Every structure is written in structure tokens, then in C-alpha cells.
Amino acid sequence: MSSSLVFIDSSTSTASHLLPFSRITTPFNGAVSLRRSVGPLNVRPFVLSPLRTLSVNSSNNPSPVINDKSGGEASAKVIDGKMVAKQIRDEITAEVLKMKEAIGVVPGLAVILVGDRKDSATYVRNKKKACESVGINSFEVRLPEDSTEQEVIKFISEFNNDPSVHGILVQLPLPSHMDEQNVLNAVDIEKDVDGFHPLNIGRLAMRGRDPLFVPCTPKGCIELLHRYAVEIKGKRAVVIGRSNIVGMPAALLLQREDATVSIVHSRTKNPEEIVKHADIIISAVGQPNMVRGSWLKPGAVVIDVGINPVEDAKSPRGYKLVGDVCYEEACKVASAVTPVPGGVGPMTIAMLLSNTLSSAKRTHNFQ
Amino acid sequence: MSSSLVFIDSSTSTASHLLPFSRITTPFNGAVSLRRSVGPLNVRPFVLSPLRTLSVNSSNNPSPVINDKSGGEASAKVIDGKMVAKQIRDEITAEVLKMKEAIGVVPGLAVILVGDRKDSATYVRNKKKACESVGINSFEVRLPEDSTEQEVIKFISEFNNDPSVHGILVQLPLPSHMDEQNVLNAVDIEKDVDGFHPLNIGRLAMRGRDPLFVPCTPKGCIELLHRYAVEIKGKRAVVIGRSNIVGMPAALLLQREDATVSIVHSRTKNPEEIVKHADIIISAVGQPNMVRGSWLKPGAVVIDVGINPVEDAKSPRGYKLVGDVCYEEACKVASAVTPVPGGVGPMTIAMLLSNTLSSAKRTHNFQ
Structure with a gap:
């Protein structure tokens, strides 16, 4: 089995938007899901010191490898979405309690x-x-x-x-x-x-306007960059995929943070040439291992939204989940990479909770 | 005088959005204006055969130079916005009459x-x-x-x-x-x-949605590309400037037409490196002659939205109007260029009329 599928609540209608590079298969049942959801823009309700500071260029960043899954050659840090999502949920728990008590x-x-x-x-x-x-x-x-x-x-x-x-x-x-x-x-x-x-998306696109909520998965991607103190302003960013629920809003968010953004999609000729210039890459196409190590600029930061099942005889389930980016190769070139699973996936539901909390705060004018 | 100013109805609040590369001066009184306005997306109410066919690569396009303003070395075709706008107004006149009679x-x-x-x-x-x-x-x-x-x-x-x-x-x-x-x-x-x-902008950004109206200036830019039969699908496009009224919606329109779009702005480092890869360039920053011939890929198509007054002792007014792109240099490298004035400027008001007509047609369900 080497189907390509991004799990967006396994909604075929939704997921098909994410798959410009591949034909979508029937929904794959079970396993990790990236879910649909949302949250307020540029509102970082939970103040937290960065887990660690990442330089976009790995050569300036000799700190030790964390959770290296790729063997001795890897140098990239792992952006641990599971840990960050846990941290955010803990923060939300405290905020919810505070609001209830107040x-x-x-x-x-x-x-x-x-x-x-x-x-x-x-x-x-x-x-x-x-x-x-x-x-x-x-x-x-x-x-x-x-x-x-x-x-x-x-x-x-x-x-x-x-x-x-x-x-x-x-x-x-x-x-x-x-x-x-x-x-x-x-x-x-x-x-x-x-x-x-569309009103939220329009506000997201416009300078001087703010959306009420930001779609959860792209919000989670940006939150990971923030929490890992990855500088966005002035950086070249490439978003791979232009879906309404991930790629497009991710590009708008990066642009709001003053990145120079390019959007690569199924009609792009030689996408690797564009990706090669990126300091930050967000990939959301649902094509297993499409982005190779050779596509990456050394020191780039990679946020991999794809969650694709591929055949794996060694697994009792007969498959394993991989991202859009070839993880083992990326680890040798990038300065930081999200794993799949355990990267963006857990962030989506955390952002949904964050959006719900923000909505309640806004309604009751509670800071 | 070498102020830099894009005339958007000389609205400082509006124009300032257009000027990431330069400090805006006080509104410049008189002269050509690019105006605010709008129109329906991907609705080409006026069917017209292309004025001529342009190849994006000038080497494949040995047709004669039209309205050459740059001396003997120029090879670019001039995209004649004044002529196209006239044609569109004639079409609108006919449509308005038809509607009235029907x-x-x-x-x-x-x-x-x-x-x-x-x-x-x-x-x-x-x-x-x-x-x-x-x-x-x-x-x-x-x-x-x-x-x-x-x-x-x-x-x-x-x-x-x-x-x-x-x-x-x-x-x-x-x-x-x-x-x-x-x-x-x-x-x-x-x-x-x-x-x-924002609802229109959101619909413009989203796949599968259509805005009621598209902002007039970017609509005029795309209309020029259409009328000159410039292929957009699969091409690399760079938009310079990210204003709500020109740059941002122009990028969204190009993306809807399957271009691979990058947006360059005041925070972009080395914009020329990105522009150099573009088959299509739309510039809307209000910086006179900022884009040099050396920035352009040979054969690129250049749509210049900037209308900037610069000192000109030879002119009785003491100034002349130039675009964001150095016209004389661009003519030697690009395959087609809009002049300033007479390029995008006249298209904006034509698109406003087009949007008004479309609105009336929609209201009365008249085809």
C-alpha cells in the first residue's frame, strides 16, 4: 500500500483540496488525524518562554540533537508537537479554571x-x-x-x-x-x-484587519515556529499545497509575519527549485516523502503537515505513517523538522481548544 | 522633486499601503490616477479575441516592436492599457444599451x-x-x-x-x-x-468560492494579461507590494489562475533574486524605477501599477510620471511591458464600470 492521504478528519471532500500532487484514495480508517478547526490570529494567549531558540541556519546552531530518529548523520532538531500541544493544553486548563473562578x-x-x-x-x-x-x-x-x-x-x-x-x-x-x-x-x-x-479568511488576508478565528492546522504550524523561536520576519518561506484549510491560510499567516512567501502547488513546474530557496517550509500536500533532502536549503526549518500511510511489512498494522517530507533525509539537511506523527498533528486539536477558549473570553470580555 | 507616490485617488491612507519600499510624501495633486474600485472574478463579460498573442519568452516571439519608446534596442511589446480600456468601454456601452432595450x-x-x-x-x-x-x-x-x-x-x-x-x-x-x-x-x-x-477578499482567496466583485486595479492587471493572451497557468509570477487594494488581491488572482506566486515586499531581502525567476511581474509599490532591467528574466511580462512623479526639467509641469519598473531597461529584456502612463491606469476605471454593469446584471439576472 502506498496510497497518499492527508488525514483531515478523513473527509474526502476536504482532504482532496490537500492533494494537488496526488490522486486521493478512499479515506483511510483509524490512526492519527489532522482535524479541522480554528483560533484567533496573532493572539498568543499563553505566554511561554521558547522551548529553545533555533537559528534558521544549522551552522550557527551547534546544540545537541534531540530525539534523533535518523541515525548518526542527522543534525536537525525535532520540533516536538506532542510536547508543545501538551504544554498548550496545560495552559488552557489553567485559563479555563481561572475564567470559571473569576x-x-x-x-x-x-x-x-x-x-x-x-x-x-x-x-x-x-x-x-x-x-x-x-x-x-x-x-x-x-x-x-x-x-x-x-x-x-x-x-x-x-x-x-x-x-x-x-x-x-x-x-x-x-x-x-x-x-x-x-x-x-x-x-x-x-x-x-x-x-x-470567508469573512475570517478575508480578514486574515488583509493588512490592518484581524480574523476572529484562524484555521487550527495552519495556526498550529505557526505556533510551533513561535514556540521554537524560529524567526519568520524577512525569511523566505515556501508553502507546498494551497488548500483552503491548510496551505492557503498558512501562506497568509506567514505573510502577516513578514515572511516572503511563495506557494507551490500541483501546477508548479520544478517545485524543488523554489523549495531550495526556503528558510521555512510548510508542506501540506499528502504525498509521502515527496520533498527530498536534496530539495532543502541547509539549515531550513521544516513543518510537515502531511500524514500519509505507506506499506510497512514490519509493522503489525501493515503500514506506517510518513510525512510529505522524507524525514531521514531532511534531518541531515534541515536545522529543525517536525516528525510524523507527533509534529503538527497534536497541535491541531490544541488550537481548536485554544480557539474555543478565546471565543469565550471574547464573548465575556475576559482577559 | 523625486517623491514616490502611487496615485490611488490620492488617498494617503490608501496609498500608504502601497509604499512598503519608500516613505510616502504628501499627496501629489493632479495628474494621472489609479483609482479604487472593483469587479466580478473570472467573469469576462466581454468576449474579444486577443489583440495579439504574446509568448512569455521573447526569443520565441519575433513579432515587431509596437510603440517603442526606448530606442533601437528594445524588443518588448507595449501592453497598451489605454487601447484595451477603450475597447472595454465600448463593449460596456453596447452591453448597457442591450440591457436597457431588453x-x-x-x-x-x-x-x-x-x-x-x-x-x-x-x-x-x-x-x-x-x-x-x-x-x-x-x-x-x-x-x-x-x-x-x-x-x-x-x-x-x-x-x-x-x-x-x-x-x-x-x-x-x-x-x-x-x-x-x-x-x-x-x-x-x-x-x-x-x-x-473582507468577505469578497476571503472568497477570492478560497478555492471553490467566488467573490461578488474583484478590486479594480488588480482585475485590470489580469484583464491585460488575458487580452494579450499571456499564459498564466504554471508560470512563475512575482507580485511586488502587498497592499490590500493591489498587491494582495493581484497575488490571489494569479494563484486562482494556477500561477506559482511569490510576494515580495518591504521586508524581503534581495527582491531582485526572486523577481529574476518570474515569468510575470506585477509591481505595485510606488517606488520610481525600482525594478531594473537586470532584475528581469529575459522574456518576462511586466505589469507596472506604479505611477510615480519624478523631477523633469524638460517638462512644462516640471515633472514626469514613471512606473516602479525602469521602462527603458525593461523594454530591452522583457517580452511585454505596460507603459506609465497608459498601462494599468486606464484599466482601473474601466473595471469599475465593468463591476457596476455586472452588479446590475446579477441583480436583474440578465445575461
């Missing part, structure tokens, strides 16, 4: 699940668990596969009007008889913690 | 002018004249400098509710006691022919 308000996230897809049910369960773990209330509505668009929208409206709900997520994909845009547009922009509303 | 509806554009800035008055007069020349009705409200925000918004609301008005433009800059965002946000998105509403 004003008696507990942030709430509502999730609407239509139909009986097992993978969707798993994602919803994981979100619920994540909420519980940080003290955020979760609300869930499960509707049968044959529900009408109007029925779904009715529940959205109720959550829109419910002051105990600060974020609303509609689990995708919706059954094929529904118009996804119609349903998603029904979510109040003040509660659209996924951040995919 | 359903009795005449498109209408309302312009609100607050205060007594001479330059603003000139721009409003030009818009009015342009409307008249194609048969579009124009409506004008002039309010005194000391009007309140609420008074301005009251007139906007009236135009929002007036079925004979299909587009509303608030002439910028507004007096300093008003909040520009508040006022602009009052314009119905269905009549926001300037296309600067």
Missing part, C-alpha cells in the same frame, strides 16, 4: 455529527475527550444520515443562540445530499471556531 | 464625497464622466467636511435600498474624524463595487 463561565464547544461514519464518530469522540481534559464543556448532536439540511441548520441555530456554546463544529463530510456551504454558512461567525468562513 | 434597466453607480479635497473632487468628476460615456447612470452625494459618520452612513443606507443603484463608492480619504472601516462596512456587499469587503 466570572463563573466555562467555555463550550458544540459538535454536530450527521450520519454514522465510523471515522467521523472517532474524531468527534476525540474532540469531546480533548474538551473534557482541559475543562471545556462539550455538546454533541448526532443526527441520522437521512436528516435534511434544514434539520441540521435548526440545531446550528439553536447553538448560535445558546450562550453556553462558544464554538460550533460541523463534522465533515456531510451526507452527499446536503450542501456543505449552506450548512457551514449557518454557523454564527462569532462561533465559527473552524475559521473557514 | 429589460429597461440602466446600471447605476453612486459616489459619496465628503469634504472639499480638490483631488477627490477631480476623481469623482472623472468617475461621473466615465459613467456617462458608457451610459451608466451616476449619482453623487457631496457632504461637508464636518459631517458625522452617521450622516454618511445614512446616505449609504439610502443607496443600499435604492434599486436604481447597483454600485456604491465612498470616495477616500474620509475626514480624519471618521472611522473608515465603519463607513465602508455600511456598504451592502451586493453593491460594494470596490470589492474591498
Whole structure:
């Protein structure tokens, strides 16, 4: 098996946007997921000193290798998304408690699940668990596969009007008889913690404007750069992939932070020539090991959003998960790399929780 | 005098967004203007065979030099915005007449002018004249400098509710006691022919979504590329400048057409290295002659949005207008270049008229 698939809640409709470089296969059931979600821009609610400082050029950065998975030659630091996400969740837990004690308000996230897809049910369960773990209330509505668009929208409206709900997520994909845009547009922009509303995206793109929420996965990528003190301003950044949920907003975020951004996609000729100039690379295409070590500028920082299952006879499951970037090769060239799994993946749900908390804070004007 | 200024209705607040590379001087009175305005995306209401076909590589393109301003060595074709804009206005005139005859509806554009800035008055007069020349009705409200925000918004609301008005433009800059965002946000998105509403920008950024209107200047740039049959798909494009009104939406438009886009701005180190790889360059920074011939890839197509006054003892006015790109040098390297003036400038108002017509067509479901 060497299918290529980015797990975005295993939504084919969503994931297909991420796969300009490859034909998408059927949703792959189980395993790690990158989830849809959102959060406020340039708001870093959790002040934390950087875990360590990274120079973009590895030659200036002789600090020891951490968690080296690639053998003796590797020099890149591992950007530990799992650890950072844990840290963020701990910070959220403290903030939620503080808010509850101060004003008696507990942030709430509502999730609407239509139909009986097992993978969707798993994602919803994981979100619920994540909420519980940080003290955020979760609300869930499960509707049968044959529900009408109007029925779904009715529940959205109720959550829109419910002051105990600060974020609303509609689990995708919706059954094929529904118009996804119609349903998603029904979510109040003040509660659209996924951040995919065009109004949020427009504000993200515009100088002098701020979105209410930033889509969670790209927000998680940038948060990793921040937490590892990677300088963005003035750096050359290349985003590989231009999906609405990762690549495009990631490019807009990098640009807001004064990087010089290029966007590489399926129609790009010789993408390696462009990637080669990048100080920072965010890859979100769902093509296993597409970006080779030879594509990278020495000392580059690599954020790998892809989570692709590839055949692995040694694994009891028969497959393993790899990123868009050939990890072993990247470790020898880059100054820092996110692993797959354990890199961007865990950040996405942390950002969803962060967005929900921010929404509650904004609603109640709580700092 | 060697000030650097892009004329965007001489609005300092607006123009300052265009000037990452230079400090803006006081508005320069008179002369050519690039104006604020808008139009629907990927809607090419006027079918026209290309004026001529351009290859991106000049070596494949031995056709004769047109309107050579640079002496014997030049090989670039001149992209004649004045001529194309005239052609588009003629097409609009025909469409307006057709609509009137078929359903009795005449498109209408309302312009609100607050205060007594001479330059603003000139721009409003030009818009009015342009409307008249194609048969579009124009409506004008002039309010005194000391009007309140609420008074301005009251007139906007009236135009929002007036079925004979299909587009509303608030002439910028507004007096300093008003909040520009508040006022602009009052314009119905269905009549926001300037296309600067974040919802429009968000839709422009997102795959699978379409904005109601596209900002006029970047729309005019892309229209020039289309009319000259410049291939965009798969080409490397560099946008210089990241303003909300030109650079950023131009980059989004190029990306929608499958170019590989990089955005160069004031924080970019060595912009010439990036520009050197571009097949298509759109420059909108307001820095006279910043882009030199040596920055360009042979055969590149150059769209120069900058309109900068520079000292010229030979001119009776004491100055002349030049672009961001050194025209004489570019003509020797590029395959096609827009002149300044007479390139992008005339396209902007043509796109405003186009947006107003499209709005009326959409409202009345007229094809």
C-alpha cells in the first residue's frame, strides 16, 4: 500500500483540496488525524518562554540533537508537537479554571455529527475527550444520515443562540445530499471556531484587519515556529499545497509575519527549485516523502503537515505513517523538522481548544 | 522633486499601503490616477479575441516592436492599457444599451464625497464622466467636511435600498474624524463595487468560492494579461507590494489562475533574486524605477501599477510620471511591458464600470 492521504478528519471532500500532487484514495480508517478547526490570529494567549531558540541556519546552531530518529548523520532538531500541544493544553486548563473562578463561565464547544461514519464518530469522540481534559464543556448532536439540511441548520441555530456554546463544529463530510456551504454558512461567525468562513479568511488576508478565528492546522504550524523561536520576519518561506484549510491560510499567516512567501502547488513546474530557496517550509500536500533532502536549503526549518500511510511489512498494522517530507533525509539537511506523527498533528486539536477558549473570553470580555 | 507616490485617488491612507519600499510624501495633486474600485472574478463579460498573442519568452516571439519608446534596442511589446480600456468601454456601452432595450434597466453607480479635497473632487468628476460615456447612470452625494459618520452612513443606507443603484463608492480619504472601516462596512456587499469587503477578499482567496466583485486595479492587471493572451497557468509570477487594494488581491488572482506566486515586499531581502525567476511581474509599490532591467528574466511580462512623479526639467509641469519598473531597461529584456502612463491606469476605471454593469446584471439576472 502506498496510497497518499492527508488525514483531515478523513473527509474526502476536504482532504482532496490537500492533494494537488496526488490522486486521493478512499479515506483511510483509524490512526492519527489532522482535524479541522480554528483560533484567533496573532493572539498568543499563553505566554511561554521558547522551548529553545533555533537559528534558521544549522551552522550557527551547534546544540545537541534531540530525539534523533535518523541515525548518526542527522543534525536537525525535532520540533516536538506532542510536547508543545501538551504544554498548550496545560495552559488552557489553567485559563479555563481561572475564567470559571473569576466570572463563573466555562467555555463550550458544540459538535454536530450527521450520519454514522465510523471515522467521523472517532474524531468527534476525540474532540469531546480533548474538551473534557482541559475543562471545556462539550455538546454533541448526532443526527441520522437521512436528516435534511434544514434539520441540521435548526440545531446550528439553536447553538448560535445558546450562550453556553462558544464554538460550533460541523463534522465533515456531510451526507452527499446536503450542501456543505449552506450548512457551514449557518454557523454564527462569532462561533465559527473552524475559521473557514470567508469573512475570517478575508480578514486574515488583509493588512490592518484581524480574523476572529484562524484555521487550527495552519495556526498550529505557526505556533510551533513561535514556540521554537524560529524567526519568520524577512525569511523566505515556501508553502507546498494551497488548500483552503491548510496551505492557503498558512501562506497568509506567514505573510502577516513578514515572511516572503511563495506557494507551490500541483501546477508548479520544478517545485524543488523554489523549495531550495526556503528558510521555512510548510508542506501540506499528502504525498509521502515527496520533498527530498536534496530539495532543502541547509539549515531550513521544516513543518510537515502531511500524514500519509505507506506499506510497512514490519509493522503489525501493515503500514506506517510518513510525512510529505522524507524525514531521514531532511534531518541531515534541515536545522529543525517536525516528525510524523507527533509534529503538527497534536497541535491541531490544541488550537481548536485554544480557539474555543478565546471565543469565550471574547464573548465575556475576559482577559 | 523625486517623491514616490502611487496615485490611488490620492488617498494617503490608501496609498500608504502601497509604499512598503519608500516613505510616502504628501499627496501629489493632479495628474494621472489609479483609482479604487472593483469587479466580478473570472467573469469576462466581454468576449474579444486577443489583440495579439504574446509568448512569455521573447526569443520565441519575433513579432515587431509596437510603440517603442526606448530606442533601437528594445524588443518588448507595449501592453497598451489605454487601447484595451477603450475597447472595454465600448463593449460596456453596447452591453448597457442591450440591457436597457431588453429589460429597461440602466446600471447605476453612486459616489459619496465628503469634504472639499480638490483631488477627490477631480476623481469623482472623472468617475461621473466615465459613467456617462458608457451610459451608466451616476449619482453623487457631496457632504461637508464636518459631517458625522452617521450622516454618511445614512446616505449609504439610502443607496443600499435604492434599486436604481447597483454600485456604491465612498470616495477616500474620509475626514480624519471618521472611522473608515465603519463607513465602508455600511456598504451592502451586493453593491460594494470596490470589492474591498473582507468577505469578497476571503472568497477570492478560497478555492471553490467566488467573490461578488474583484478590486479594480488588480482585475485590470489580469484583464491585460488575458487580452494579450499571456499564459498564466504554471508560470512563475512575482507580485511586488502587498497592499490590500493591489498587491494582495493581484497575488490571489494569479494563484486562482494556477500561477506559482511569490510576494515580495518591504521586508524581503534581495527582491531582485526572486523577481529574476518570474515569468510575470506585477509591481505595485510606488517606488520610481525600482525594478531594473537586470532584475528581469529575459522574456518576462511586466505589469507596472506604479505611477510615480519624478523631477523633469524638460517638462512644462516640471515633472514626469514613471512606473516602479525602469521602462527603458525593461523594454530591452522583457517580452511585454505596460507603459506609465497608459498601462494599468486606464484599466482601473474601466473595471469599475465593468463591476457596476455586472452588479446590475446579477441583480436583474440578465445575461
